[in-house]
Amino acid sequence: MTNSTAASEPERTGAISWDSRLRRIMTLHLPLAMFVFVLLFPFYWMTLTTFKPNEELYDYKQYNPFLVHSPTLQNVKKLLFDTDYPQWLTTTMGVAFAATALSLFASVLAAYAIQRLRFKGSEWVGLGIYLAYLVPPSILFIPLAAVVVQFGLYDSPLALILTYPTFLVPFCTWLLIGYFKSIPYELEECAMIDGATRLQILRKVTLPLAVPGLISAGIFAFTLSWNEFIYALAFIQSSEKKTVPVAVLTQLVQGDDYQWGALMAGALLGSIPVALLYSFFVDYYVSSLTGAVKE
Amino acid sequence: MANLALEGATWIRRDNWLVRLFDYKPFLIVMCLTPALGLLLVFLTYPLGLGLWLAFTDAKIGRAGQFVGLENFISLFKDKIFWLSVFNTLVYTFVATIGKFLLGLWLALLLNDNVRFKSLIRAIVLIPWIVPTVLSAMAFWWIYDPQFSIISYTLKDVMHVRDSNIDFLGTPWAARFSLIVANIWRGIPFVAISLLAGLQTISPSLYEAAMLDGATSWQRFRFITVPMLMPVLAVVLTFSVLFTFSDFQLVYAITRGGPSNATHLMATLAFQRGIPGGQLGEGAAIGVAMIPFLIAATIVTYLGLTRSKWQQGSDND
Secondary structure (H helix, E strand, O other): OHHHHOOOOHHHOOOOOHHHHHHHHHHHHHHHHHHHHHHHHHHHHHHHHHOOOHHHHOOOOOOOOOOOOOOOOHHHHHHHHHOOHHHHHHHHHHHHHHHHHHHHHHHHHHHHHHHHHOOOOHHHHHHHHHHHHOOOHHHHHHHHHHHHHHOOOOOOHHHHHHHOHHHHHHHHHHHHHHHHHOOOHHHHHHHHHOOOOHHHHHHHHHHHHOHHHHHHHHHHHHHHHHHOOHHHHHHOOOHHHOOHHHHHHHHOOOOOOOOHHHHHHHHHHHHHHHHHHHHHOHHHHHHHHHHHHHO | OHHHHHHHHOOOOOOOHHHHHHHOHHHHHHHHHHHHHHHHHHHHHHHHHHHHHHOOEOOEOOEOOOEOOOHHHHHHHOOHHHHHHHHHHHHHHHHHHHHHHHHHHHHHHHHHOOOOOHHHHHHHHOHHHHOOHHHHHHHHHHHOOOOOOHHHHHHHHHOOOOOOOOOOOOOHHHHHHHHHHHHHHHHHHHHHHHHHHHHHOOOHHHHHHHHHOOOOHHHHHHHHHHHHHHHHHHHHHHHHHHHHHOOOHHHHHHOOOOOOOOOOOHHHHHHHHHOOOOOHHHHHHHHHHHHHHHHHHHHHHHHHHHHHHHHHOOOOO
């Protein structure tokens, strides 16, 4: 794809010598192609394995392993009908939606208070929320497990819905504070002079203008919840309440006899929802990611 | 703007006590902060404190612990597996971070050049970062299979540079490096895209001026790109160190700490001792032992952030 650049630009052929063109291919296009290849290969391998029948999967002598000779839906069928996979997908979806909604609600209000209502110490509250983002789940999950048991939430999806905001709220608040900053304050002042209450301003002026920010925060939160692993591993016991990443690893792997076809099918199917979401909102995704880093 | 003012004029104020209460700024501030701070206090600050307490108890799952003082820490101090996990965590963090940064910076520089389909390539490059880590880790697990690894097959039967399969996950150092490679693979997109954002803020006129002065491409990289990229680099680096240090998913999915504890990170050891092992106190103590490292990384971020503000000359907003 990238290598075709040279051939498809006849008007510039005269200006650039062969030597510098070759150099450009070697220093730019070739490394770039290698990066794309390496970054995508595991997904290619995952997809290939999903559609390979068992006899091809373990026979590299007779079949070229980089291709599928007789594609089969056997692995997908097995996954959807012989396991709780559909159940895991719906649980994951439900948990992700609920945690995202809860986090967005809490973050919008917090970001609005910190960025727009301006009070003594608002910077400290902002810093505190930012620091909360730096507390990694892997040091929190043991005491959180004790808290979850205390509240009687062990083995309930509610445990995940209530604990995911610990990393979603800081992230979304951070993103939304940046977004609110970009909305001119004068708009709110105008509305206030016209006699609108602060709640009316939030609902009718600020929030509609912040919709793109809300969308980015929402997809980030949804993706992060979908990916979450350690809380779901520690707080959920029953097979049918597990989320996809945990269930694929703990329920599909039995003993030492790995069903690679079904495992890769589970991984592929579990990746599709976030990949779809990502492909629809890729521009939001990239711009808010880069914006957040530049902040 | 005029439109909005017109619309504003039609707003009707119903001044009952509730409206007035919500217009009272201190009350509104409290109401706005309650959901977020409430969630964070109950599910983050409280557990963090509880974790500190648990580290000094012999708590087990389903049983509140007795205070045992430093017993957990003393037994960890004598525990060879704990020290192995500290060693692994440091090697993992150090090597993976350097790998991610060198490759990420390279990719960012490539993407910053004028290539066709730039936005498409940029979108593709981010995919490893958005797909759930455990699921891509399982693809790596399969790629690292002792018998059917596609890497072994390529080296052995296609390129003929080896005559036996590579035992990726069977021996300690091979397993460590296999995990590090998977971690670098997953980390490159974030580093590359973040650094690309930083590269795009550098004004081209700086490079033009340097070219007029006869600077070589290495000099331009060393004296313009690197210093201008420093603020973003500092933030991304610290984030990356923080999350690589506390990584759990990749190791748990691929080796679960094996072979014979050789790849346990502090996080996976804390899990193994705390949840399936039931020793909440000991698991919490390992978590507490991670905190000094995390604080050190956070201080570096904070300094990086303040320095970036100072360099850009923006107000402290």
